[in-house]
Amino acid sequence: MTSSSNAGPASQPRPDLEPLPPALSSMWRLCKLGYRHEPRLMMVAFVLSQLAALPDALLALWLMVLGNAVVQRRPTLLLVAAIGLGVSATATWFLMTVSTRVQRRFRDKVTIALEAHVARLQASIVTLAHQERPEYLDRLAMLRHQVFVLDHMYMSLFTTCGWILRLAVTVVLLASIHPALILLLVFALPTVYTATWRPAVERVVQERSEQPNRLARHLFTIATTAAPGKEVRVLRIGDRLIEGRRRAWELGFLPIARVRWQTAAWHAAAWTIFGLAYVGGIVFVAWGLRASAGAVLLVLAAGSRLSAYIGATVGELGFLRGFWMDGSRRLAWLEDYANRVAAAPDLPPPPSLTRGISFDHVSFAYPGTSTLVLEDVSLTLPAGAIVAVVGENGAGKTTLVKLLARMYDPTEGAILIDDRPLARIPVDQWRERLAGAFQDFVRFEFVARHSVGLGYLPQLDVEPAVAAAVTRAGATDVIEKLPAGLGTQLGPTWPGGVDVSFGQWQKLALARGFMREGPLVLVLDEPTAALDAETEHALFERYAAAAPKAGTAGSSGNGRITVLVSHRFSTVRMADLIVVLDGAHVVETGTHDRLMAMNGRYAELYRIQARSYQ
Numbered sequence: 276m277t278s279s280s281n282a283g284p285a286s287q288p289r290p291d292l293e294p295l296p297p298a299l300s301s302m303w304r305l306c307k308l309g310y311r312h313e314p315r316l317m318m319v320a321f322v323l324s325q326l327a328a329l330p331d332a333l334l335a336l337w338l339m340v341l342g343n344a345v346v347q348r349r350p351t352l353l354l355v356a357a358i359g360l361g362v363s364a365t366a367t368w369f370l371m372t373v374s375t376r377v378q379r380r381f382r383d384k385v386t387i388a389l390e391a392h393v394a395r396l397q398a399s400i401v402t403l404a405h406q407e408r409p410e411y412l413d414r415l416a417m418l419r420h421q422v423f424v425l426d427h428m429y430m431s432l433f434t435t436c437g438w439i440l441r442l443a444v445t446v447v448l449l450a451s452i453h454p455a456l457i458l459l460l461v462f463a464l465p466t467v468y469t470a471t472w473r474p475a476v477e478r479v480v481q482e483r484s485e486q487p488n489r490l491a492r493h494l495f496t497i498a499t500t501a502a503p504g505k506e507v508r509v510l511r512i513g514d515r516l517i518e519g520r521r522r523a524w525e526l527g528f529l530p531i532a533r534v535r536w537q538t539a540a541w542h543a544a545a546w547t548i549f550g551l552a553y554v555g556g557i558v559f560v561a562w563g564l565r566a567s568a569g570a571v572l573l574v575l576a577a578g579s580r581l582s583a584y585i586g587a588t589v590g591e592l593g594f595l596r597g598f599w600m601d602g603s604r605r606l607a608w609l610e611d612y613a614n615r616v617a618a619a620p621d622l623p624p625p626p627s628l629t630r631g632i633s634f635d636h637v638s639f640a641y642p643g644t645s646t647l648v649l650e651d652v653s654l655t656l657p658a659g660a661i662v663a664v665v666g667e668n669g670a671g672k673t674t675l676v677k678l679l680a681r682m683y684d685p686t687e688g689a690i691l692i693d694d695r696p697l698a699r700i701p702v703d704q705w706r707e708r709l710a711g712a713f714q715d716f717v718r719f720e721f722v723a724r725h726s727v728g729l730g731y732l733p734q735l736d737v738e739p740a741v742a743a744a745v746t747r748a749g750a751t752d753v754i755e756k757l758p759a760g761l762g763t764q765l766g767p768t769w770p771g772g773v774d775v776s777f778g779q780w781q782k783l784a785l786a787r788g789f790m791r792e793g794p795l796v797l798v799l800d801e802p803t804a805a806l807d808a809e810t811e812h813a814l815f816e817r818y819a820a821a822a823p824k825a826g827t828a829g830s831s832g833n834g835r836i837t838v839l840v841s842h843r844f845s846t847v848r849m850a851d852l853i854v855v856l857d858g859a860h861v862v863e864t865g866t867h868d869r870l871m872a873m874n875g876r877y878a879e880l881y882r883i884q885a886r887s888y889q
């Protein structure tokens with residue numbers, strides 16, 4: 276039992292979720308990332324995109340020359356204007372085509388680099404908090420969706436620069452007729468504002484909706500995948516799942532639709548202001564200035580271009596801000612977070628254990644919750660010992676194992692490995708000295724040899740090593756029953772793949788845990804729960820006989836500690852040390868005989884089980 280009197284994690288306050296890094300610096304970091312991977316391609320793509328912007332912007336100039344040539348009946352000037360128009364149109368098309376091709380190539384390459392980068396960052400985060408806290412999950416889910424489009428950011432950035440260049444040329448042309456025409460820009464400002472403001476507002480609502488959306492996806496997966504199929508059918512909850520999914524989807528989507536309508540109305544109002552100003556500008560030039568026909572033509576063309584350019588710039592900025600800028604901020608956050616979590620530890624793990632592992636006043640609450648799952652645990656696991664951890668469901672046994680594997684750091688207190696704080700040992704190096712099998716093991720649907728061999732990559736393909744691990748785990752019978760032995764593909768969805776039973780999967784997982792040579796700690800968290808009691812007993816009897824005895828961490832052994840979690844007391848009683856967890860505390864420790872003599876919690880649990888077997 277835990278001491279959990281509080282409500283579940285969902286209702287706990289969510290402290291200290293750091294804000295995303297600032298937008299501009301994040302985008303700059305993404306630019307540098309792209310440049311680091313593809314410097315030449317990126318530069319060429321940028322220059323081409325800017326060159327492609329020029330001829331288009333000069334179109335209004337040619338139109339003015341054309342208008343004047345027609346009015347003044349000057350054939351040479353007419354020819355110049357015609358050639359200018361022709362060259363402009365051709366160059367626009369040509370440069371656009373080449374630039375698009377180059378950009379696509381750059382994007383393809385950079386996408387691969389970015390995806391690898393995100394995957395590497397996620398994998399480099401050594402603790403699991405980011406994969407369990409809902410707020411982190413939401414951030415990561417959005418980043419995962421966005422990583423495929425992050426490469427658009429470069430395109431978008433180049434395009435934005437191109438639009439700004441066109442805009443600048445157009446403004447210069449307009450000012451050459453009358454400086455007052457620059458005012459047109461001012462009237463365009465509301466559109467700039469609404470376009471940048473819109474996506475930001477929508478994003479906030481969308482982020483809030485990510486949770487119902489995730490719920491909808493979760494329910495959909497449960498309702499449609501094979502694994503939960505049995506339970507869904509027996510419980511007859513299919514309709515309920517579908518209904519729940521619909522409601523979750525609505526809960527996620529309706530607020531988004533509402534905010535989109537609202538922002539669209541504001542945007543339309545802003546564009547109306549600009550439209551009126553544009554018409555006013557033309558009237559001013561034609562009647563107020565009594566300008567030449569060519570000049571009116573220029574204002575007509577440049578003015579309409581101005582609205583198109585501002586529209587495009589603003590639209591592109593909106594995309595940049597709403598989607599890609601946001602994506603780059605998430606990426607920057609993930610980079611920072613990964614860096615922070617991987618703070619420099621400075622001690623190597625000891626080559627062998629002489630004293631053992633101590634928990635020194637360790638308390639732990641899962642990230643984002645305030646219920647202590649372990650409270651003030653002080654405990655020594657002696658070198659060379661087989662330590663059994665017992666307790667009711669939810670007592671914190673797996674949590675203890677997770678802390679030992681450093682999936683999390685204790686909230687308070689420290690874990691000492693032969694007096695070296697675990698927090699100061701690099702996680703990678705520590706995990707290399709760790710082996711084990713977990714309660715929620717993974718079914719690696721590979722060839723059986725690899726499914727086991729993964730336990731120790733250097734020996735992935737070394738058949739004798741794999742076979743030895745299989746024997747140690749008592750999984751020989753599983754392999755013998757496979758049509759091609761260790762060469763059998765596991766998983767019925769693969770060509771030639773076979774499915775094996777839950778217990779057989781578990782034996783393979785156990786074999787995987789036995790692959791690694793010379794681990795300092797071997798954790799076995801109910802690795803045999805699916806096996807019958809007899810098989811489990813025989814297995815551990817053999818294991819205990821082969822293991823170096825407690826306290827004999829001499830030259831032969833490395834003082835390996837085996838931490839075994841089991842609900843079966845016939846297995847547990849073989850351990851050198853038994854740790855009894857109850858209500859987030861260690862209530863008793865000792866050997867079987869001593870704990871029985873104490874006649875406390877252990878003796879009580881033991882007798883209950885012994886009775887049920889009689």
Ligand SMILES: Nc1ncnc2c1ncn2[C@@H]1O[C@H](COP(=O)(O)OP(=O)(O)OP(=O)(O)O)[C@@H](O)[C@H]1O
Pocket residue numbers: 277279284407641642644648666667668669670671672673674675714
């Ligand atoms: N990722 C998590 N986030 C929040 N709380 C968790 C998480 N995992 C476990 N808990 C809580 O921690 C407590 C201890 O869980 P733990 O998995 O350590 O129990 P256990 O002793 O291994 O139980 P079992 O015998 O069922 O395997 C439980 O109350 C559980 O609700």
Ligand SMILES: [Mg+2]
Pocket residue numbers: 672673674714800
């Ligand atoms: Mg457990």
